[in-house]
Amino acid sequence: MAVDTLIEKIKKTNAPVVVGLDPNLRFVPKFIQDKAYAEFGETLEGAAEAIWQFNKGIIDQIVDIVPAVKPQIAMYEQFGLPGLEAFKRTVDYCHEKGMVVIGDVKRGDIGSTSTSYALAHIGRIQVGSKFYSPFDEDFATVNPYLGSDGIKPFVDVCKEEKKGIFVLVKTSNPSSGEFQDREVDGRPLYELVGEKVDEWGSDVVGAYGYSEVGAVVGATYPEMGKVLRKVMPKAFILVPGYGAQGGKAEDLAVFFNEDGLGAIVNSSRGIIAAYQKEQYASFGEEGYAKAARQAALDMIADINAYRPNANN
């Protein structure tokens, strides 16, 4: 099961951390862009080559210390078909290297349409007598606004393919409260979504007691994380918002269970664009991937300093 594999890799690396591969072009060093444009021109293909080379450099530097990556598909989709080819190449390369891949796709629709998204990202599609895994991530992020009709088709595919999802519950952004925090019967909406996450995942629980149906809860809202941790005891929580968005390691302890598991903290630009920060500037542009490695090591130490049973 995907959640078991994720847990085993977290235990092996002692790092409940995922690196967000969100290669905005402004994070990609000029020398990589120049080389890609020299080969492919200032085209979508050129941009796609640049982000792929950028990713590859980072993956090679973090593969032994980090269990998982989370490519944000919007950053690839914005370069059209060549961009999505770079997404696919990134997923495949991470798998070759043994990393878990969380596709941050935030898809969500209803019925057979949700099934199609699920097949695209974590399943297999039939063409005549053959089967294909189009994008082949291990996990996908999913939007719950359409209710159970939208989520259950994903859960069915999870069951069939031993893959997982993370459902958006309480997102890390400032305006996430606009709808998610509204009180329904005296409780915020995100709690109701959290309860549903618990229910949707109840019969896809793996060897460590965690479900294939996880949740996204922002590091920026630790008080809510504390409540949600209890509402969804079996859900692995994907926690964005650490670092650049303001989430602090000392606030993250509440997202973990007493077993030291139950959460994986994401950092994207804090890692992949570390070389642009004063703290890691000495690595220089050429050393962007080594800067990412150092930033990842620092992040792991920071998180583990507050995580219960960090060396479990």
Next chain:
Amino acid sequence: MAVDTLIEKIKKTNAPVVVGLDPNLRFVPKFIQDKAYAEFGETLEGAAEAIWQFNKGIIDQIVDIVPAVKPQIAMYEQFGLPGLEAFKRTVDYCHEKGMVVIGDVKRGDIGSTSTSYALAHIGRIQVGSKFYSPFDEDFATVNPYLGSDGIKPFVDVCKEEKKGIFVLVKTSNPSSGEFQDREVDGRPLYELVGEKVDEWGSDVVGAYGYSEVGAVVGATYPEMGKVLRKVMPKAFILVPGYGAQGGKAEDLAVFFNEDGLGAIVNSSRGIIAAYQKEQYASFGEEGYAKAARQAALDMIADINAYRPNANN
């Protein structure tokens, strides 16, 4: 502006109707699949060729009677990169033919990530000194669960590019009420989302008094549609759920304003798979596209029979 173009095409065809190009393989006649597999094998490329040929046949038959199409990207994404190439080919072909394209992508994220999705679907992305329109739809559907941080980047791109969005407010599926109908301060959540739609769209209003920021409200919930029509007077409403999902033309009058405008009703399988229904079976598989045309004509007549000022 995209909404003005849409309105002009609706007026010209007298058809507030959009055909959902959701080419599930089980809708695609065997002769089309066989031909595509003969050329490309039972591969993702073969499936993509089949859905593209299927679409092309339908587009050619409806182009003079229907103002817009709504390709559901999940149905293409499930065939990976070749599928998304068929999506792009479909969008481009519809534009060549002068149709408005609503990309049913239901994307939604925050900040720069939402910007990336917006650029991918309704905007232009910069690579070095060049600009590209990756998927180039006229409208995109957007999920509001993340709040204003997720929507405003789309609205900014709408403003810049004179494109539009439809925000999910009340979806057509049976479980849409699970979260959308929950009462917040005595009113259902979808009303709050509707109010926000009105606010988000307030400074991108076109020549006919409608905004580039529209809403999705299911035909299956006409009572709610009636309320939402008043909550968002300037929003064009994209109405799914007619036909196959159970929405009836007599219930749709409430989605229109007195000017006969303000809504566009979608049908997907009811049109594109009409030949599989008893009513249109005489067209046969070979006549699938002509069956689609007849089903579209019947749908237009059905909707107009109840629409206020239908010949405005």
